[in-house]
Amino acid sequence: MSLKTVGTALSRTLWTGGNRTPPVARATKVNRLSTSSRVPGGKQQGTEKTKEQSCGSDSDRPGDDVQPLSESPHRCTTGEKKRSKEPVRAPGVTGVRRRSYTCTAAPVDQKSYLWARYNDTKRLVHDLIPPGACNLLNSSTIYANNEVNLAEVDIYGFDYDYTLALYSNALNTMIYNTARSFLIEHFKYPEDISKYDYIPNFAARGLHYDIQKGLLMKIDAFHYIQPGTVYRGLSPVPDEEVLQLFGGTYHVPLQQDSGFYGKGPKVKQFMDIFSIPEMTLLAVANDFFITNDIEYDPVHLFKDVSEAIGMVHLKGYMYKWVMQDLNKFILRGEETDAVLHRLVNQGKKLFLITNSPFSFVDKGMIHMVGKNWRDFFDVVIVQADKPHFFTDCIKPFRLLDGNGDLRWEKIKSLDKGKIYKQGNLFDFLRLTGWRGSKVLYFGDHLYSDLADLMLRHGWRTAAIVPELEQETKVVSTDRYAQNLTWLQALTGLMERLQTHRDVDSKQVFQEWQKEREELRVMTKNLFNPQFGSIFRTCHNPTYFSRRLCRFSDVYMASLSCLLNYDLSYTFYPRRTPLQHEAPLWMDQLCTGCMKTPFLEEMSHIR
Numbered sequence: 075m076s077l078k079t080v081g082t083a084l085s086r087t088l089w090t091g092g093n094r095t096p097p098v099a100r101a102t103k104v105n106r107l108s109t110s111s112r113v114p115g116g117k118q119q120g121t122e123k124t125k126e127q128s129c130g131s132d133s134d135r136p137g138d139d140v141q142p143l144s145e146s147p148h149r150c151t152t153g154e155k156k157r158s159k160e161p162v163r164a165p166g167v168t169g170v171r172r173r174s175y176t177c178t179a180a181p182v183d184q185k186s187y188l189w190a191r192y193n194d195t196k197r198l199v200h201d202l203i204p205p206g207a208c209n210l211l212n213s214s215t216i217y218a219n220n221e222v223n224l225a226e227v228d229i230y231g232f233d234y235d236y237t238l239a240l241y242s243n244a245l246n247t248m249i250y251n252t253a254r255s256f257l258i259e260h261f262k263y264p265e266d267i268s269k270y271d272y273i274p275n276f277a278a279r280g281l282h283y284d285i286q287k288g289l290l291m292k293i294d295a296f297h298y299i300q301p302g303t304v305y306r307g308l309s310p311v312p313d314e315e316v317l318q319l320f321g322g323t324y325h326v327p328l329q330q331d332s333g334f335y336g337k338g339p340k341v342k343q344f345m346d347i348f349s350i351p352e353m354t355l356l357a358v359a360n361d362f363f364i365t366n367d368i369e370y371d372p373v374h375l376f377k378d379v380s381e382a383i384g385m386v387h388l389k390g391y392m393y394k395w396v397m398q399d400l401n402k403f404i405l406r407g408e409e410t411d412a413v414l415h416r417l418v419n420q421g422k423k424l425f426l427i428t429n430s431p432f433s434f435v436d437k438g439m440i441h442m443v444g445k446n447w448r449d450f451f452d453v454v455i456v457q458a459d460k461p462h463f464f465t466d467c468i469k470p471f472r473l474l475d476g477n478g479d480l481r482w483e484k485i486k487s488l489d490k491g492k493i494y495k496q497g498n499l500f501d502f503l504r505l506t507g508w509r510g511s512k513v514l515y516f517g518d519h520l521y522s523d524l525a526d527l528m529l530r531h532g533w534r535t536a537a538i539v540p541e542l543e544q545e546t547k548v549v550s551t552d553r554y555a556q557n558l559t560w561l562q563a564l565t566g567l568m569e570r571l572q573t574h575r576d577v578d579s580k581q582v583f584q585e586w587q588k589e590r591e592e593l594r595v596m597t598k599n600l601f602n603p604q605f606g607s608i609f610r611t612c613h614n615p616t617y618f619s620r621r622l623c624r625f626s627d628v629y630m631a632s633l634s635c636l637l638n639y640d641l642s643y644t645f646y647p648r649r650t651p652l653q654h655e656a657p658l659w660m661d662q663l664c665t666g667c668m669k670t671p672f673l674e675e676m677s678h679i680r
Contacts, residue, residue: 183578184574184576184578184579184582185578185579185581185582188571188574188579188582189582191567191571192564192567192582192586195563195564195567196560196563196564199556199559199560199563200556200560203552203555203556203559210550211546211549211550212546213542213543213546213547213631214630214631214634214635214638215546215630215635215638216536216628216629216630216635216636216638216639216645217542217628217629217630218627218628218645218646218647218648219622219623219626219627219628219629219647220627220628220647221644221645221646221647222514222534222627222628222644222645223642223643223644223645224514224639224640224641224642224643224644224645225641225642225643225644226511226512227422227511227512227513227514227534227641228422228423228512228513229422229423229424229425229508229512229513229514230417230422230423230424230425230513230514230515230516231424231425231426231427231513231514231515231516231533232424232425232426232427232515232516232517232633233426233427233428233460233515233516233517233518233519233523233538234426234428234430234435234438235348235428235429235430235518236346236347236348236518236538236540237516237517237518237523237538237633238410238426238438238439238442238633239404239407239410239438239442240404240405240406240540240632241347241396241403241404241405242402242403242404242405243274244402244403245392245395245396245403246272246274246347246350246351247272247274247351248391248392248395249348249351249383249386249392250272250351250354250355251272252386252391253351253352253355253379253382253383253385253386254267254268254270254355254358254382255268256381256382256385256386257355257359257378257379257382260382260385261378261381261382263359263378264362264366264368266362266366267358267359267362270358270361270362272351272354273308273354273358275602275603276308276353276354276357276604277290277344277350277353277354277357277604277605278292278350278541278602278604278605278606278608279344279345279346279347279349279350279541279608279618280292280343280344280345280608280616280617280618280619281343281344281353281605282326282341282342282343282344282617283341283342283343283344283353283356283376284340284341285340285341285342285372285373285376286340286372286373287306287319287372288306288307288356288360288372288375288376289304289305289306289311289319290304290305290306290353290356290357291303291304291305292304292605292606292611292616293326293611293616293617294611294614294615294616294617295614295615295616295617295619295620296614297325297326297327297617298324298325298326298611298614299316299320299324299325299326300324300606300611300612301313301316301324302595302598303598303604303605303606303611304316305357305604306360306364307357307358307360307361307362307363307364307365308357308358308361309361309364310604326341342376343617343618345519345520345521345618345621346518346519346522347518347540348387351383352379352380352383355379355382355383356375356376356379359375359379360372360375363375390431393430393431393433393434396434396437396438397433397434397437397438400437400438400441404438404441404442406632406634407441407442407443408442409632409633409634409637410442410443410633410634411442411443411444412634412637413633413634413636413637414443414447414450415450416636416637416641417641418450420641422641423452423508424450424451424452425451425452425453425454425455425506425508426451426453426454426455426456427455427458427460427463427502427515428455428456428457428458429456429457429458429459429460429522430456430457431456431457432456432457432474432478432493432495433478435454435456448491448493449491451490452488452490453488453490453494453502453506454492454493454494455471455494455495455496455497455502456474456493456494456495457495457496458495458496458497459496460519460522460523461521461522461523461525461526463496463497463498463499464498464499464526464527464530464531465499465526465530466498467498467500467501468498469496469497469498470484470485470496470497470498470501471485471488471494471495471496471497471501472485472494472495472496472497473485473492473493473494473495474492474493474494474495478493480495485497485501485505486505487505488502488505488506499526499531503531509531509532510531510532510533511532511533511534513533513534514533514534514535514536514627515527515533515534515535515536516535516536516537516538516633517535517536517537517538518537518538518539518540520537520618520621520622520625520626521621521625523535524537524625524626525621525624525625528625528626528627529625534627535625535626535627535628536626536627536628536629536630537622537625537626537628537629537630538629538630538631538632538633539622539629539630539631540631540632541608541631542629542630542631543631543632544601545601545607545608545609546631548600548601548607551600553600554597554600557593557596557597557600558597560593561590561593561594561597564586564589564590564593565590565613567586568583568586568587568590594612598612609622627645628645
C-alpha cells in the first residue's frame with residue numbers, strides 16, 4: 075500500500091474540511107462506531123440514529139442577524155437551525171461561500187466527542203498499515219543532501235579509518251580497557267574503576283559533554299537538550315534537575331556550545347566513532363566517584379580521560395592491535411577492494427589523505443586489496459594532521475622512502491606510487507589542480523574530514539555513517555512504523571482539537587499528552603535506551619544530523635554502497651517542506667497537522 079493511499083484515507087478523518095460538515099455532526103456518526111472503541115467511563119455508544127444535527131458557524135464575519143458564535147460546538151434540532159441572510163465566505167478561501175448555522179441547544183458531551191475522534195483515528199492508523207507495509211528501507215542506499223551527478227566527478231578521495239577500513243566493536247573494547255588502565259597506573263585513579271567493564275551500547279555518536287557539570291547529553295539542531303537524555307555517570311538526571319542546572323531552560327547558549335570543530339570552552343561534541351570508548355570511560359569514572367561519595371572535579375576528570383584516550387593512539391597501541399590481528403579487527407575488506415577496482419577501471423583518479431601512519435595503512439591495505447594497493451592511488455598522504463591540513467598553508471610535504479623514513483628534498487610534484495607525509499591542502503591543490511565539484515571526498519568525521527572541504531574549497535563530500543545500517547533496520551520494523559504513525563496522528567489530533575478548553579477536555583488532553591510522551595520514549599528506546607537515534611530528538615533533527623546535512627552532499631553506511639550505483643548516476647535530494655508549505659504535503663495530510671485557516675475547529679476564535 076502506498077504512502078499516498080495511507081495519507082489520503084487518514085486525512086479524511088483528521089481533516090474534516092473535505093465535506094464541510096460541522097465537527098459535531100461527524101461526532102454523532104463516529105459515536106455509532108464499534109463498541110470496542112475507547113469511551114470515557116466505560117460507556118457504550120448508542121446505535122440508534124438521532125434526528126439531531128450538529129451546527130456551528132465557520133464564518134469570520136457573521137451577519138447582523140446571526141447569533142454570536144459559542145465557545146464550543148453545539149447540537150440543535152433540525153427545526154432550530156437558522157440560515158444567515160448574508161452568505162459567509164470560507165475562512166482563508168477567496169471566492170468560496172458557505173452556509174452558516176447557529177443554535178441555542180445545550181453543549182455536546184465534549185469528552186465523548188474527543189474520545190470518538192481519538193478512537194476513529196487510531197483505528198484508521200492501525201487498519202491502513204498492515205504488517206510489513208513499511209519495510210522499504212535498504213541499508214545500502216546512498217542518501218542525498220545535495221544534488222550530485224557522478225558523471226561530473228573525475229577524482230575520488232578517501233580517508234582511511236572507518237572509510238576504507240571498517241573496524242569491529244572489539245577495537246572499541248580494547249581502547250576502553252587500555253585507557254582505563256592508564257587512568258589507574260599513570261593518573262593514579264582508584265583500582266576499583268577496573269571493575270567497570272566496557273558497555274558497548276551505552277553511548278552514541280554525536281553526544282555533547284558538559285565539562286564543568288560532568289553531564290553527557292543529546293542536543294538538537296536548535297541547541298536544546300532532549301529531555302530524558304542527560305546522564306551523570308551511568309544514571310539519568312531528572313528533567314527537573316536539568317532545568318535547575320541550566321537556569322530554568324533546556325537551551326545551551328551558543329557561547330557555551332562546542333565550537334566549529336566540536337570543541338568549545340565548556341562543552342565538547344563527540345563526533346567520531348573512536349570517541350565512543352571515551353564517552354563510556356567518562357561515564358564510568360563519574361559513576362564511580364558519585365557512587366562511592368568521593369569528591370572530585372569534573373574538569374580534571376575530563377582532561378585525564380581525554381589524555382588517557384590520546385595515549386592509546388599516540389603510543390601506537392591501537393595500530394599494534396590491528397596489525398597483529400587484521401582478521402579480527404578489519405571488516406568487509408573485500409568490498410573496499412571491489413570499489414577501488416571499479417573506480418580505476420572506469421578511469422577515475424584516486425587519492426588518500428589520512429592521519430594514520432604509513433606502516434599501519436600499508437598493512438591494512440595489503441590485507442584488503444593486495445600488495446599492489448598503491449597502484450590504485452595517484453596520491454597517498456599519511457599523517458596529514460587533519461583538520462589542520464585543510465587550513466594550514468605553511469607545513470610542507472615530506473617524501474617517505476621505501477622503508478618509511480623521511481627524505482629531505484623539496485617536493486615539486488605529487489607522483490603516483492610515492493608516499494607523502496604532512497603537507498597542506500593549498501599545496502595539494504596547486505600541485506594537482508584538482509579543484510571544485512569534480513572532486514568527491516569520503517570520510518567519517520564531519521569536522522576533521524568534510525567541513526572545510528565543502529565550505530572553503532567547494533569539493534563534493536560523502537559522509538560514512540556506519541550507524542545507518544542499524545538505524546534503517548529499526549525504522550523498517552512494524553513496531554516502529556506503528557508507533558511513529560500513531561505518534562504523528564495523535565500529535566495532529568491534539569493540534570487540531572486544542573481549542574476545546576473546558577474542564578473535561580483538558581482532562582482528555584492530559585491523558586493524550588501522557589500517551590504521547592510514552593510513545594516518544596518507546597520510539598527512542600528502539601534505537602538506544604539512553605540516547606535514542608543519532609539523527610533525531612523526538613521531532614527535531616539532532617545537532618549531529620544538522621552537521622551531517624550541512625557538511626556532506628551525500629551520506630551512506632559504508633563505502634560499499636557505491637557498488638549499487640552506476641558512475642553516471644545522479645543523486646537527487648528529496649524536497650522537504652518548509653513549515654509554511656506543510657499543508658501541501660502528504661505527510662502533513664496524513665498526520666492532520668493542517669494549520670489555520672483550514673481548521674473548522676479554529677474558526678470560532680477569529
